[in-house]
Amino acid sequence: DAKTTQPTSMDCAEGRAANLPCNHSTISGNEYVYWYRQIHSQGPQYIIHGLKNNETNEMASLIITEDRKSSTLILPHATLRDTAVYYCIVRVFYGQNFVFGPGTRLSVLP
Amino acid sequence: NAGVTQTPKFQVLKTGQSMTLQCAQDMNHNSMYWYRQDPGMGLRLIYYSASEGTTDKGEVPNGYNVSRLNKREFSLRLESAAPSQTSVYFCAESREINTGELFFGEGSRLTVL
Numbered sequence: 001d002a003k004t005t006q007p008t009s010m011d012c013a014e015g016r017a018a019n020l021p022c023n024h025s026t027i028s029g030n031e032y033v034y035w036y037r038q039i040h041s042q043g044p045q046y047i048i049h050g051l052k053n054n055e056t057n058e059m060a061s062l063i064i065t066e067d068r069k070s071s072t073l074i075l076p077h078a079t080l081r082d083t084a085v086y087y088c089i090v091r092v093f094y095g096q097n098f099v100f101g102p103g104t105r106l107s108v109l110p
Numbered sequence: 111n112a113g114v115t116q117t118p119k120f121q122v123l124k125t126g127q128s129m130t131l132q133c134a135q136d137m138n139h140n141s142m143y144w145y146r147q148d149p150g151m152g153l154r155l156i157y158y159s160a161s162e163g164t165t166d167k168g169e170v171p172n173g174y175n176v177s178r179l180n181k182r183e184f185s186l187r188l189e190s191a192a193p194s195q196t197s198v199y200f201c202a203e204s205r206e207i208n209t210g211e212l213f214f215g216e217g218s219r220l221t222v223l
Contacts, residue, residue, distance in 0.1 A: 034210060043114070043200050043214025044153065087152065097143075097168060098212060100152035 004088045009105040012082075018075040020104055022088030025069040031090045033064060035073045036100070039084040044100070047073065047086075078108045113137040114215035116201050122221045123191045131186040131218050133201030141207045142184035143168075144176060146197040147217075153200060159184055160207035191222045 005023040012018040024033065034049040048055055048062045050071075055062045061074040075082050087103040117132045135142065140161045145153040145168075155168030159178040173195060175187045184203075188195055201215040 032210065036212075041198065041217060041219075043202070043216055044212070045214070046211045049210050097155050097158065098153075099169075100145075100154075102150070102152050 004090055004101060006086075006088050006101070006104045008102070009107070011107050011109055012075075012078045014080060014108050014110050015077055018078040018082065018106060018108065020073040020075075020086050020088075020106060021070065022073070023070050024088070024090045027068050027090050028092075030092050032092065033062065033068075033071045034089045034091070034098070035060070035062065036087045036089065037082075037084040038087070038103070039081070044087065078106075080108050080110065082106065083108045113213055114201055114203055116199075116215040116218045118218060119216065120219050122223065123188075124223050125192060127191050127222075128187065128189050129191065129220075130188075131199055131201075131220075133184045133186070133215060134182050135184075135201075135203040135213070136182065137203065137205075137213065138181070139203045139205045139213075140181070141204045141209075142178065143202040143204075143212070144174075144184070144186045145200045145202065146170065146195075147200060148197050156186065156199075158207075188220075191220075193222045196220060196222045 035047040036044040038044045050062045064071045085103040115134045143158040144156040147153045154170050157176040159165045162181045177185045199218045202212045204212050
């Protein structure tokens with residue numbers, strides 16, 4: 001699996017967009033970028049995934065650079081309930097098991 | 111996470127005791143997983159089951175056994191608990207093995223004294 005690098009922690013003001021970066025400079029052509037989050041001590045929750053095109057769903061947007069070496073997860077209007085640890089994972093679609101690193105701890109501040 | 115149910119939610123054991131964590135899913139999916147999460151760390155895969163009747167080791171299988179009882183249920187057993195197994199255990203499932211979306215349970219918090 002390609003490895004990812006994420007900042008340890010970030011703050012965001014409530015109502016503002018939260019932009020969470022992820023570096024995956026060794027990503028292979030058939031590897032997808034996945035994002036999960038873990039709120040407090042609950043089980044992780046799937047957010048979004050993409051291969052090379054930008055993706056959007058009801059939770060977030062995923063922006064992948066043209067060279068695919070990095071990506072950004074965007075929460076357009078962060079709320080206090082978005083405070084969580086966010087995990088960026090790269091792997092092939094039908095592939096190896098997910099490897100969850102330490103992630104980014106996002107704190108949404110009132 | 112309503113589709114994955116774990117029991118018990120909390121458990122305290124003494125060193126050497128045994129116990130089984132139960133996991134059941136109601137989404138009729140094929141694949142199930144057991145992860146553990148230690149404080150401040152990401153999740154590590156213990157065992158997984160691609161489909162009913164099959165099980166495979168993950169990253170940290172030592173000290174654990176699993177049973178895929180049927181399509182719905184996947185249990186994790188600690189035969190002789192050790193303090194190093196103090197952790198939060200998460201069960202997860204997916205439509206097929208290692209497809210893109212995992213659904214997790216709420217976790218089982220185990221303390222071994």
